[in-house]
Amino acid sequence: MDQAERIDAVSSFLLQSPPGEINDVLNDVRNIIADDALLQEGILPSLREYNIAQFTTVDVPETNHQSIISEAARIVAEESEERFLDPRSKTTFVFDHLTLEASKPEPYELDTPHEEARVSLEKAALTYLASHFLDGTVSVFAPSELQEAFTLQIVANKYNPTNFWSGRWRSEYLVNLSDKRVKGKILLNVHYYEQGNVQLETTHNISFNIPAAAASAAPATAASKIIALIEDEESRYQVSLNETYREMGERTFKGLRRALPLTRQKIDWDKVTGYKLGAELSSSKGVFGSS
Template sequence: MSELSTEERIKLAVSFIEQSPPGEVNDVVNDIRAVIGDDDALMPHAVPALRAYNLAQLQVVEHAASDGVEAHSSLLSDATIVPNSSPERFYDHPNRTFVFDHVTLLPSDYQPIALPEADETFRAVLAESLGKYARNHFPSGHASVSTDQVPLPPVAPPASPVADEATASGLATPAERDQPGMREEEPTPLIGGRTPAAEDEVDAEGGLSKLDEAESDAMDTGASERDIAGRVEVEPTPVVGQRPLDAKDEVDAEGGLAVLDEEVAEVKAEGAAQAEREHEEKEAYALAAEDAEDAIDIDAASPAAGSSPPSASAAQLPASAPAPVHTPLDNPKFTLEIVGNRFNPSNFWTGRWRTRWVVDRAARTVSGTIRVDVHYYEQGNVQLSTEHRAAFELPDGEDAALASAIVSNIARVETEYQLEIGDVYAGLGDKAFRALRRALPVTRQRVDWDKVSGYSIGSDLSKAFA
């Protein structure tokens, strides 16, 4: 038989991670690392196994106090995963989600989230009742209540009217103008881009007249708006068509003013055409978005006979298509989970109690699974692994009364199962373990093997039946 490759050895080794006894996964991982001897090759395979182990064993996550939220704990499970989240996120109810590192067991990147008010109200009263039960019945118990309801879409912060107006006009907002580097230390030019230092032009013959003409033209072309908005320009500001105001030879030439007027008119016409195109694009985008929303509730069907299928271009949405429409579930399910851990390695035993109950108000049922795992390893290796399924009908009542009734029934079922386990454990010595031993002879006495040659079976049997 050929020797296994490193990858094959790793695949076999990581399978032991998901079978780790309660509280001993770190010991298992360290043993695997020693066997493989290559962490770089091991970790890509170990991380998915650790994730599966943490979800199945209801890993407890400790959250430090932050952002006004007190220190608390939550559970990891398939039910606490935020739907369609990438990277994978978990609920930290009532209004946060987080990313979890399955190697370091640390949460990070908290983000807000919200559920529909009615569903969150019922989830909260269930969590309150289940938390009280867990604290009263488990010395180190943790509880969690989750729902498969689709979270509400994030609410965008209100936009500032000043910022919107400045963005639309291409100007800097007041906040941007206050940023370092937005203000220039150069002298502020006058309208038309001329600075007060240009004394040679003003004092020259006809210079004042030319300055007045330049200022008048610049005001007509909107240069004054840039000064009012806080724009600071060091270089002279050209007029429409990139013609400098001091180009006297062009403006004063025959027909020069008429050419300038034509250029101004062309720019205005181009601006109007651009505005019209933007308006048409917005209308097309809105129509495409409406079509996409309407198409969500329509089943795809083949085209009718004699009709041609729609073109691909007609069915395409713009590149920035809107996010999927939020469609809340009419009857979401609620998952109640409890985990109780008892680790005592100094006495060579560990144990874990896990329960998972699903409340289905549409079917009016509450179904659950109870799992108990115990490991005892003093001079040996003995494990207990049990699974018990139960269900009961959903009680009647409003949210608070209904939640209390559900938890009361859960407590009754779990207590009965715990008592059954106790009875079975008490009977192990007298029944199960005794059945494993060799039966005594009919004399009900142990055989003395040192005197076995002196036994006379016939006489002994006669005495026994006398």
């Protein structure tokens, strides 16, 4: 396998990294390349793809909050340097996909006639985030000047390597006040790896209408009603997940194995060695015991 094939293999591993474990994966595959300079150069495109898809969060320079790295946040600048937008502070910055750090902040004027509505939606989303997510980040973008439409993104991470699990919640919604419609999805990834390796990766699509009265209300009122509808959808999904896991534990997993061995008696695992010794003695007696 040549170096190009090795880089492709490493990149594939990185794109499948569980939440919060990409550095662990990177350290594990360094020996495959054995050339850190070549490795960094070769995997940068995959790291960029991973960070954008996974809604990687970053501390925004000169602020006390984080922003989301995503396709909605990407600014197509005239120069070759790719920049990302934090709409909350109206700042753009350069993001290092290897070190996960932001630099070179610059002010950015959000030239859109719907900025008041965007800010109202952002404030309502931050209130929702504080109530339901222990460690989360939210960003609200206004990608369209022609329509009163906004992209709302939420990400929350929970890493617990001491207990061998990690998880990431991502949700993204296109809130279109012009069409009175919200379309979005929830993406959930959980990794549990104590004496094994189990991953859950699921996507749940959401779509609902915005009541006409809410869509035409004052920006703050409309934003509160829309976030309340999103909260209802996400709460229902959370409840459905809990019910699914309970059913899996009580029915599905039990159906994959025998409740009892063929003897219909539970095995006392502390006596397994004794069982084996007894079987060997019985076997020996059968062969040599008679005279």
